[in-house]
Amino acid sequence: MSYQEFWCGVPHLVTYYSQAEEIRKAKENEKLWLQGLYNFRAFRSVIDNFSYGMNGGKGKKPDGYVENPIPITDYEIKREKQRRIKKTLEFFKKGQENE
Secondary structure, eight states: OOHHHHHHSOTHHHHHHHHHHHHHHHHHHHHHHHHHHHHHHHHHHHHHHHHHHHTTSOSOOOOOSOSSOOOOSHHHHHHHHHHHHHHHHHHHHHHHHHO
16 A cells, blocks of 8 residues: 555545455465475375385385375365266276176
8 A cells, every 4th residue: 555545545445454464374285285285295105105115015105296286275075076076986997887
């Protein structure tokens, strides 16, 4: 907010600028949290692969790093759910064909 807007502008502008700043802070916080989640998954993938090798390949093989971005928008979440449902249906269809 400029000096001119603060002292000579509409008094309600202060409230709007304050709300806009809160929204910007919330978006930045979410972005940093998501970055931390990606970092966590990357480190976990490295540590899991390292410990798998230390055990001589015993146990479940680690999944590795995520293949696709984490869905965060409503559209992406719906699309991911549809993809998983489709994958599950294909799995069961193959199981029925093998019987």
